[in-house]
Amino acid sequence: MKNHKVHSLWIALVVVGVIMTGCVQSKMAGSKAASGQPAAIQANPGELVNQLSSAITEARLAKLNILAPNGFKRAEAAFLSAQEDLAKGNEIAGINASVQASQEYLKRAKEIATISSTTLADTLKARDMARNAGATKFGKAYRRVEDKFLDLTRSIEKGNLSYAQKNRDQVTDQYRALEIRAIKEETIGTVRTLIARAEDAGARKIAPRTYKKAMDQLAATDAFISANPYAKEKMQSMAKDALFHAERLVVVTTLGNRVKDMPPEDVVLLLEDYLHTIATTVDAQDMRNHDYQTQLDNIVGSVDALKADRNFIAQKNDDLQAEMETLKSDNQAQIDALNVRLAMLEGKTREDQMAKEHMARERRAVEKRLAAERKFNQLYAAVRDYFETDEAEVYKKENQLVLRLKAMRFPIGKSTILPENYSLLSKVQKAIRTFDDPRVIIEGHTDTTGSDDVNMLLSQQRAEAMRDYLIANQTLPPESISAVGYGSERPLASNATSAGRAMNRRIDILIIPQDNPI
Structure with missing residues (x-):
């Protein structure tokens, strides 16, 4: 109880300092606006909280929760406070203050973590x-x-x-x-x-x-x-x-x-059935009238052809993306050049020209954000239709699309991905590929059964197993997918009931588009 009071007092002091700093900055911004300079554009509170959520996740991936445990705990508490205030629609000033407090805690925690990781490298x-x-x-x-x-x-x-x-x-x-x-x-x-x-x-x-x-x-x-x-x-x-x-x-x-007690023909037919099932799955020719080695070579050849085709498509997509980025850059450069020439032809002063360019950039930014938001909503609607209601819950969280996999099942106490999950994971891959080269965060969660240490490690291993599966199937490059385990820290329901525990045992897939709509 004493520690809780000290912790609350610490956050209160930081928040007060942030608010006072904000007041000073507000007055300074106001004086600039009065002198004819454009006032700073205030960030959207939802965007700030969402960015902070990603920062907290990155901090956990970087092990700040163990390398600087006190600082990380304070940063996470301030973030959760901001998240709660945003959900309740509380005042923006309080949300911003909590966000800035959390950012300060994280900054200090990162500095400590650097020292800890160097000092305790072998440990x-x-x-x-x-x-x-x-x-x-x-x-x-x-x-x-x-x-x-x-x-x-x-x-x-x-x-x-x-x-x-x-x-x-x-x-x-x-x-x-x-x-x-x-x-x-x-x-x-x-x-x-x-x-x-x-x-x-x-x-x-x-x-x-x-x-x-x-x-x-x-x-x-x-x-x-x-x-x-x-x-x-x-x-x-x-x-x-x-x-x-x-x-x-x-x-x-x-x-x-x-x-051992089966007739020889039944044994042969059993093996033949296995080979034929695989051949049918990969659209290979029916070669049951040939010896087993020929049937196996037929399957392997078909799989190799599919892999080569997939690699070709992936390379083609990469080339197309690079070409689109080049065209986008060239077009933007031409537009900027035309804007400058237009201002000069109209005989504008340098100050007017700069103001016009600033307004044009703001307009393009707004148009880009609105276009990205429309695109995000369209993709969200498309992805939602990929899954049955008992397979996954699909919802928006600020600029992120969240896939809560209801039907994902692991063996008890293990992180092995079973074949029964392949159909669901195929839809997950399709959902991710619907977006243009997004960033993906895989979150593992457990209920409270077992110790905290076991749950934390198991959730991390299951998230990493999912990451390995997606990478192996060339869904995204490794640097675009992160995996983090939360153990039982973030329950959705009470762990007192079997239904609640089942809900808390889950894998969440966060898809973050490159074009931020918020």
Whole structure:
């Protein structure tokens, strides 16, 4: 309660300072207007809040929430206050003051984050490796190390750099110990469980070669981790391979049991059906009257042709976009040149000419904004028709289009994208491509089931899985797509009910056009 009062007092002081500064600036602007100079154009409060929302998201992506936790918390609180005031239609002055306060907090937090990331570079790397290995599932043990890490960054915020330097190695070693434990107990533990399940199903007899491969990979991984506790990248790579072969063993054993009592013809027809289904999907020729290798070559050739066609279309679109940008630039240069010549021919003074050019630029800006807004509304209407009501909710948020994916499903506790989601993701790709090279932010959200650390990491991993899928399918270049996890921080409904928790477990896709309509 005490911390809350101190925090509220801090924001109040910043807001008062901002308002006083705003008053002075307002008087100065007024005096300029009185002297014949154009007054500054006030920004739209909605645009300011929207820009701040993007800045807060970027700050979280840059890990300011852990590199400068106190400053980021204050910045986010001021932003949420501005967002709430905007939604309620409160006074513009209060909204602007909260926005400016948040911006000041973010500016200071970025400065601190630069120092933290440099001072704690090895510790940050160890933290990321431990989290990626699954150390957050250790609950209290992980939280103890995480609290020590946050003590380091908070000490840097307070100017006590020597404390961080003195204690960082200890925290780094503790993260590494958690990582090794996670790899052995979580990943290799899962491998052993899967192999035991396959053994119970008769893997040694039904799939002896696959079984041997899985056992050899497990033994090699276990031995390597014990002998090389700091070879982190190789360690994780081997553990991932061991898990892959264990899962493959389960699949091969299951299918082996399925076909072991089937007549030979049924086995052949089953395989033929699989190949034919793929061939039909990619519009390949029906070659069931040929041997399996020919059928497979037929499918691979068809897929390669589709990939080549997609790459050709993508390159053609890039060339067309570049040509349009060149034409746009040339046309604008010609218009500006004609405006200058027109002013000179009319015998205007230099001041009148500058004023005319200023008015022309303002007019073009307004026309451009209105045109972009009309285009945005048209695209919004088109995208909304792509989805069924049970698949996604599509709505506008300032200059952003939000796709709230209702039908997106992940396995419990995992970030694997299942084939059942491909149809929905195809529509997501279509929605993104409807806009001209937009920027996309993917937000992962969870309910409150499980610890905060597990939820935060899981939401980040699911958002990153979505990002990887869109990049792999050439929806946008990597630099145009960001992924951020919020865990259970931003619920839509109460977590007290199953319906509310289901609503809170979601993926939101934010599509931000290049032409800002607001």
